[in-house]
Amino acid sequence: MSSARSCLIVDDSDAFCVAARRVLEAGGITVVGTASTLAGAVETADLVHPDLVLVDIDLGDESGFDVVEALHAASAPVPAIILVSTHDADDFADLVESSSAIGFLPKFELSAASVDALLASLT
Template identity: 50%
Template sequence: MAIRCLIVDDNDHFRSAARALLEGEGITVVGTASASGDALRQIDDVRPDVALVDIDLGEENGFEVARRLVAVRLRPPRVILISTYAEKDFAEMIAVSPAIAFLSKSALSGAAIREILWKAGGEGDLDGSVRLP
């Protein structure tokens, strides 16, 4: 089963690069958004399994965006917070957020996402894909 991903980041270049990287590694990027409104409009249509949400979305707070993405959905996406900043800079806020993990943008990969989802309770298939509960 392919993992369906939504990327929420205010940097056009990063969204394009992340999409190309992840799709090259077998993750299906079903949408990208630069802000919460755009992400919330897409979420019910594209039904991602996982949402990568940048902590610093310019004028918006990625932690609040993460809360909004999971708040009103019957089957919300699993949120992975991403940033160029170090995890330790946000450790307390990450711990109380609805995110299942933090991933540095420099460590972003299909394998990293699969590992996070597997650790969060998805069932790994022999081909390396993840079946989400």
């Protein structure tokens, strides 16, 4: 299922971007770029047109929720956007629900299989 997916990772931690790329690509998801800011995310998404975007909720001075809305407004077609965080899902449940993201995955559970399961749960 994930073999045709391309992914953009938006996170201000280089270490997480490297680890996430390794995990996702091992599961058949091609990481086509990374960004660490809202502006970088929108610019990169416009260049690479990913099917999927993983967005960290905490981007230093910026909010991942703002990134989600900016990507949703600027992208055509709109990619599937998943929020990620080291924080517990319950901390952000209402904000995730009211955002344009399709869902949330804890960083420690990130894998191609967990992405596929979240996407499958929407159909």
